[in-house]
Amino acid sequence: MEYGEFNSINTSLVEYERTTKRVPTMKTLGGKTPANNSDSLVDNSSDNGAACGNNNGFFTANEKIDFSNVKVEPLFEEEVDFDTFSKSDFRAVKVKECVAVPKSKKLLQFTLDDGTGTDRTILSGIHAYYEPEELVGKTLIAITNLPPRKMMGIESCGMLLSAVNNLKDSEDEELHLLMVDNHIPAGAKLY
Known part of the structure; x- marks a missing residue:
């Protein structure tokens, strides 16, 4: 089947107007950059890539990560219907x-290629966790149909997705920007 030949979500749903409800944001509460954090839960040894099919160290095998000190927020109790979820454009x-x-x-x-041929600018409050140069060339996940928002005089057109958790018995927050395989082309839609 050729890409785009059949898309059940696009063919079965009616386009809805964008909701005006507030979107939750993730604030950094300060923290250490993973690269220089000696207390990091991730084993950054050089054999990580080999243990994971040699993905240039991109993924770390689960058995090399200690999750015992991680506190995860409870899941939302309120359910979201499929039509509401379908309004979000993840790319x-x-x-x-x-x-x-x-x-x-x-x-x-961030200056991003979103597959449209026009650069997209997104601002993200993650400098406590990442240095800019380490993110160039990465493939990330963004929600692209949020209303533009000005921050520090710059218009941000979307939001990058991150996974956030706290450490047990601590106010420290960890943030991990969602990165995916570089074989995924810019503009690929997530379902």
């Missing part, structure tokens, strides 16, 4: 450029 995006926003300790400015 794979390629990081073309990433720079720290001047006069901001938290914000990184």
Whole structure:
């Protein structure tokens, strides 16, 4: 079957107007950059890539990660119907450029390829966890149909997705930007 020949979600749902409800945001509460964090839960030894099919160290085998000190937030009790969920446009995006926003300790400015042929700018408050240069060339996941929002005078057109958790008996928060296989093309839609 050729890509785009049949898409059950697009053919079975009516396009809905965008909701005006607030979207939850993830605030960084300060933390250590994984690269220089000696207390990191991830074993950054050089054999990680070999243990995982040699993905250039991108993925770490679960048995090499200690999750015993991780506290996960409870799941939402409120259910979301499929039509509401379908309004969100999740896309794979390629990081073309990433720079720290001047006069901001938290914000990184991403220039992204979203598959449309026009660069997309998204700002994300993750500088406590990542240095800009380590994200260039990565494939990330973004929600692309949020209303634009100005931060530090720069319009952000979407939101990058991250996984966030706290450590037990601590206020420290860990944030992991969702990164996917670079074989996924820019603009690929997530279902």
